[in-house]
Amino acid sequence: MAAPAGIASGSAAAVPRIGKVGVLGAGVMGAGIAAHCANAGVPVVLLDIVPGGAARAVQAMLRAEPAPFMHRGAARLVQAGDLETGLGLLADCDWIIEAIVERLDAKRALHARLAEVRKPGSILSSNTSTIPLEALMEGADAGLAADFLITHFFNPPRYMRLLELVAGPATCAGAVAAVTDFADRALGKTVIRCKDRPGFIANRIGGLWMQSAINHAFDLHLTIEEADAVMGAPLGVPKTGVFGLLDLVGLDLVPQVAASMKAALPASDPYVLGMRDHPLIARLIAEGRTGRKGGRGGFYTRVTDAGGNSLKHAIDLRTGEDRPSEKPSLESLELGARDLRRLVEHPDRGGRYARAVLLDTLGYAAALVPKIAEDVASVDAAMRLGYNWKWGPFELLDRLGAAWLAEALRAEGRPVPPLLERLGEGSFYRTQGGRVLALHANGAYREVPRPEGVLLLSEVKRQGAPLAGNGSASLWDIGDGVACLEFHTRMNALDPDVVDLMGKAAAMGGKGAFKALVIHNEGENFSVGANIGLALFAANIAAWGEIERMVEAGQKALRALRYAPFPVVGAPSGMALGGGCEVLLHCDAVQAHAETYMGLVEAGLGLIPGWGGCASMLRRWAEAPGAPKGPMPPVAKAFEMISTARVAKSAFEAREMLLLRPTDRITMNRDRLLAEAKARALSLAEGYQPPKPAPLRLPGATGRAALRLAVQQQAALGRATPHDAVVCDHLATALTGGRRDHTEETAEEEVLRLERQSFMALLKMPATLARIEHMLETGRPLRN
C-alpha cells in the first residue's frame, strides 16, 4: 500500500519496493546500469536523448566484452525509448536513475520535467560523479527533495562493486533504505554512504592519486614502466598502475575530470593546487592516442615489426618518443616488494616516487575524514571496491605507520592532518576478540558495521581455530551445526591435501561432527582446478601410479561428499574451472555468486574431466526436462560443452549450460553468499536423504562413431587441431561408455573408470604435456 506523499518523509517506516527501474541516458554508464538492473531480473526502461540511441545501446551491449549483460535473456527486460517522447514510460517505475550529460542545468531541467510523469513516492537519483546534491536541489520543491538522492555507480556497473550514495537533508529515509537494500541485494553492490562533497570518496582520493602519480613520474624522471611497477604490486594497485590505467579508461578523461573537480573544489584544495597541464598528454589526446578504446594506443602502443611480431612500445616521458618497452629494474622495487617501508625509504627514484605519491595521497585521505565520510573503513572500502585497490589508504597507512607519515609530512614542512596528530603511534584498525574495529571520526573505535545477512568467512576465521585443516584447505565451524570447507592454495588450485580434507570432511560429517557442509572461500576464484604444475612435475618424472592414485582419490572424495548422509552446498564466486567445477557438480545444491564462471576446461589442456565431470554432465542432460530422448542427446550435449572447453560467463549462463540446475540459486551480492549458502544447507539438512547412485544408459561404439564424424567436420574447418581430435576421441570413449551398448545399463563407476583411463592415456602424450607447459608459462591455451 502506498503511503500518501509527504507522510513517509523523514520516517524509516515506509520502504518502497523497487520492482521497476527507469534509466535516463544511454551512454556508457546509463546503459550499463540499465543492463545490470536487468541482470537482477528487474524490468528497466532506458531512455536516451538521441532518437533510437537507447535501442542501439542495448544492441551494442549484447556484443560488448566484458559483457554488461549476464545472459542474453536479460536484454529482453530492457525497454528502450526516446527521452523526448518516452517519458510516459517512467510512470510505473519505482526508481528512476538519471545518468545524462554531467551538466547542472541539463540535469535540473530534466529532474523538473519528471514531476509530470513520476508516480508519487517514486525515487529519483542522479548518477553524477562530481555535482553536489545541494546544487542539484537548489530551488527544488519539497516533493522532489524528499525523493531525491545521488547514486554514483562505477564503470563498468556490472563488475564494479561500489555504489556511493549521498542523501540530502530532505531525502526521506524510506527512499534511502529502499535504494540501499535494492543495490545491496538485487544489484550486489556495497553501498557506501558519502557526504555531499565533490567527487564523493573514491574519485576524490583516486583522482588526486592519479594526478600525483603522473606529476611525480614526470618530475622524478621515471619511465612509465617503472611508475606502473612501483604503483602496482607494492601499493596493492591493479597491475595497470597509473599509465596503464589511463590507457584503459582513456587519456581524454584526465582534463575532463580535472576541469570538473576544479570547478567544484576551493582553489586552496591540494587537488586543485596540484593540477598541471602536461604538454605530452595534450599532444597524445590531440593525436587521437587516447588509450585502448581508440585502437591507437596511448602511453603504451602495440607495433608490428618486420617479422610480423607484435611488440609493446612505451612512450618516454621526457622525449615524447616511443621506444620498445623495458622491464623495470630498480633496487627499491626488489627490496620493497613486500615491505612498504623499505620501498618508501629507498633512495633510488622508485623509492622517492613511492614516497612522494603516498605522502600526497595518504595525507590527503587523512585530511578528508570526517569531511567526506564519518569513518576510515568507508574510505578504505570505497577505494578497494571503486578502484580495485588491495588496501584502502588507511589500511596502507597501518602497513606504513601513521606516525611515519606524520613525521614525513612534518619533515617536508607540510601540514599534518588532525586525524594523524590525534592517532600518534596508534593504528586505524584494531582486532578485539576476533572482531575488527576501525577508527571513527570521533576518535572511538567501532566494529565495522555489516548489513544483516552478511557472513564473511574471514571474520569467522578470526574467532578461533578450524575444526580440521592442512596447508591447502581448512574446515571451519560457521555456526548452527554447519561447517565450511575452505580451499586456500594459490588460485585455489586443488592438490592432494585439498582432496584429503574433502575425504576427511565426508567422514567427519558422517560421524555427526556437523549436520551440513558448505564449500566456499573468499579467494578471487573458487578454484581454477587441479594443480597442473604438480601434475606436470609428476608426469615429467613418470610417476604415473602416483598420478592415477591422485585422480582416483579425487573421484572417491567427491563421491563420498555426494553420497554422504549430510547435505553439501557449494558457494562459488569467480572461476570454478576443471576440478573446481567438478566439486560443484557433486554438491546437493549450489548457491552461486552471479559472477561465477564455471566450465570443464580440461580439453584446453589436452585432458578430459577426470573427477566425475563426464558422468555428471551425462546425468544432467539425461534428466533435463524437455531434452530429446534417446541414448545420444545427453552424450552429444556433454561432448559439445566439454570438447570446446566452454566457460559460462555468469551463473546465469552456467544455468543454461546445466552446470547449475534449476534448483540451484544465484546470489547477487558476494558478501551475502555464505549466509545464503548456510541457510540453504540448513534447509536441506531437515530430513536429508542422500541421492542414490543410478546407472546411465550409454550408446557405446555407435555413439563414438557419430561423435568422430562431427569432429572430422570441425577439423576440416580448421576449428579442431590434430591434438583436439585425439582428445575428442578419448572424451567420446568416456562419454559413450566405451564398449557398452544402449540396451544395457552402465554404472557410474564404469564412466569414472573410463574417465581415469582416458585421462592417464592423454597425460602421457607429449602434445598434452606441451599444452600444460604452455598454460603454466603463458596463462594461455596452446592450440596444437
Place this chain on the structure above:
Amino acid sequence: MTDVVIAAYRRSPFHFAGKGELVKLRPDEMAAQVARALVAEAGVDPATIEDVVVGCAFPEGEQGLNLAKIVAFIAGLPESVAGVTVNRFCGSSMQSAHQAAGAIRMGAGEAFLCAGVESMSRVPMMGFNPMPHPGLAESYPQAYIAMGETAENVARRHQVTRKDQEAFAAESHRRAAAAQAEGKLAAEIVPVTVDGRQVAEDGCIRPDTTPEALAALKPAFRQDGTVTAGTSSPLTDGAAALLVCSADYAKRHGLTPLAKVRSIAVAGCAPEVMGMGPVDASRKALARAGITVRDLDVVELNEAFASQALACMRELGLEEETVNRDGGAIALGHPLGATGARILGKAAQILQREGGRYALATQCIGGGQGIATVLEAV
C-alpha cells in the same frame, strides 16, 4: 497401358529453419495443411485416393510414427485412405511420386496424394540420435560423409571455381525474386497457419544478393574450401504435395493434368561426390523415355550446392536458361523431404505454363545416388 499424370501441385511457403516463420509449425500439421488444400482444390472425393505417400528424410520425433497416416488423419481424409512414409533422403518425395506411378501402372490404385515435408527446425538433420554403424564408419567412412564435404569434393574434381558458384547462386536468387515479383510463386503456395497467423510468402529469397556480397563469406565446410553458406541451399522448413493419378482418373474427375510422367530412374554413385547423382539417374531416365538432353525444354535440377548443380549441368550438357527458371533451392530453400515434390511439380507447372514437350526433374541424394523423372506435356 494407362498414362500416369501429375494432376495438381501445391506447396507451403519455405522458410529458414531455426529463425523463419515456420519454426513453431509441426511438420505433420504443415504437410496436412498443404494436403488438405490440394485435395479441396482438386475437388475430388477423398475416398477415391488409394494412399498418402509422404517423403521425409528424418522421419522421427514429430516426423515419426508413420507420418503419412498421421498427415491423412490431420487433413481429415477418410479412414479408408492408407498412408506410407518414404525415405530416400533428399529424393524422398520424388520417390513418393515414383511409387505412385509404379502402382498406377500395376493397376494397384488410381490416385495418390504424394507429399513431402521437412521441419529442419524441429527435427535436426542427422536426427536426434545419430547412431552410425561403427564398423562401416571405420572401413568405409564416406558412407556417412557430411554433405558440405561432398560439395567441396565435387567443386575440386570438376573444377567449379568459387566465382562460378557465386555467380550461379546470385542468379538463382535473381530468378526466384523475379518469379516471386511476377506472382509465379504465389500460384503454387498454400498459405499456412502458424499459431493463428497466416504465412503466405517464401522467406529464404534474398533479392539483393550479389556475387560481391557472396564473395565476402567464409568457407562453410573446409578451411581452404570454396563452398560457402551462400552457395549452399539453406536449412529450411517446408512441405509440398502432388496429386498423382491415372490419365483416366483425371479425365473422369474433370482434372486438367499439368504433365504426364514419361519415365523414372534412380542410380547410385560414389558417396563422396553424391552431388553428381543426377548425371547417371538423368541419363537412365532420358534413355527410358527415348529422348536426349536436346529434347528437353524444361529442367529442374535441385541446387543442393552450386558446385554440384553446375558440375551436373556441364556433365549433362544442360542449357543454363532451361534449368531452374523460377530459381532453385539455393534461393528458395531445401526442406529435404519436400524438395522432390516441389521440383517435380515445378517442372510440370513450367511445362504447362511456358509450353514445350519434355521436362526433366532430378536431384542428388546424400549417401551417393540420384533420382530423375522425365515429364511430357499433356
